[in-house]
Amino acid sequence: MEAQERTRQKLAAAIKEEMEHTSLDKITVTQIVERAGVTRQTFYRNFKDKYDLVNWHFEQLAQKSFKQMGAGLTLREALIKKFQFLKGERTFFTQAFRSQDCNSVVAYDYQCILEFYTGIIQRKLGVEKLPPDIAFLLRMYCEGSIHMTVEWVTTGMERPIPQLVDLLIEAMPQRLQELLSDLGK
Missing domain, CATH: 1.10.357 (Tetracycline Repressor; domain 2)
Incomplete structure (x- = not known):
């Protein structure tokens, strides 16, 4: 698995974990990147929004x-x-x-x-x-x-x-x- 794919999987895992206790519409990019252990820039290099x-x-x-x-x-x-x-x-x-x-x-x-x-x-x-x-x-x-x-x-x-x-x-x-x-x- 290439690095970009691993990063995307890490971000997907993070948002899924956030979804366990927060509705999707209330989850922030900050919560996702903190849980995934990546920067906001990394998030936005891969996705335009949550x-x-x-x-x-x-x-x-x-x-x-x-x-x-x-x-x-x-x-x-x-x-x-x-x-x-x-x-x-x-x-x-x-x-x-x-x-x-x-x-x-x-x-x-x-x-x-x-x-x-x-x-x-x-x-x-x-x-x-x-x-x-x-x-x-x-x-x-x-x-x-x-x-x-x-x-x-x-x-x-x-x-x-x-x-x-x-x-x-x-x-x-x-x-x-x-x-x-x-x-x-």
């Missing part, structure tokens, strides 16, 4: 999660893995999803999942751009899915994951279910 750090860390986690959602899985299996992953990073996602900042993880997660599903559908249909009706359904579904994910995370993750996943799939428009039922094909 939300950029959170989104970078989210991207690292999302890449891991999407790899787990990889080829050969059904939609249900992939979503179960995603929610198990979220539960494994419970504190981080609870704090990140509660943030009211316009650069929040919620918007970033929406974009990631939209791009993930779009890529699958484009490959299955053999097109470079989704048909407008499919794109509309997908955007609407992703908005609702993210909203329900945020609600599940920020209210304590009480609903059992398989039940949550079954409801999310049931809420998916039939045309999308047919295109996304098997993510690996």
Whole structure:
């Protein structure tokens, strides 16, 4: 691991520790750099602000999660893995999803999942751009899915994951279910 990557990981670990007892919107860069043992200049060489750090860390986690959602899985299996992953990073996602900042993880997660599903559908249909009706359904579904994910995370993750996943799939428009039922094909 290169030096910049180690520094970023150290800063991510610091903000995660701060999230254990302080809401993300109230955490300061000073708290992060003091906990990480680096300078403010080091922080700003790597990130434009704390939300950029959170989104970078989210991207690292999302890449891991999407790899787990990889080829050969059904939609249900992939979503179960995603929610198990979220539960494994419970504190981080609870704090990140509660943030009211316009650069929040919620918007970033929406974009990631939209791009993930779009890529699958484009490959299955053999097109470079989704048909407008499919794109509309997908955007609407992703908005609702993210909203329900945020609600599940920020209210304590009480609903059992398989039940949550079954409801999310049931809420998916039939045309999308047919295109996304098997993510690996």
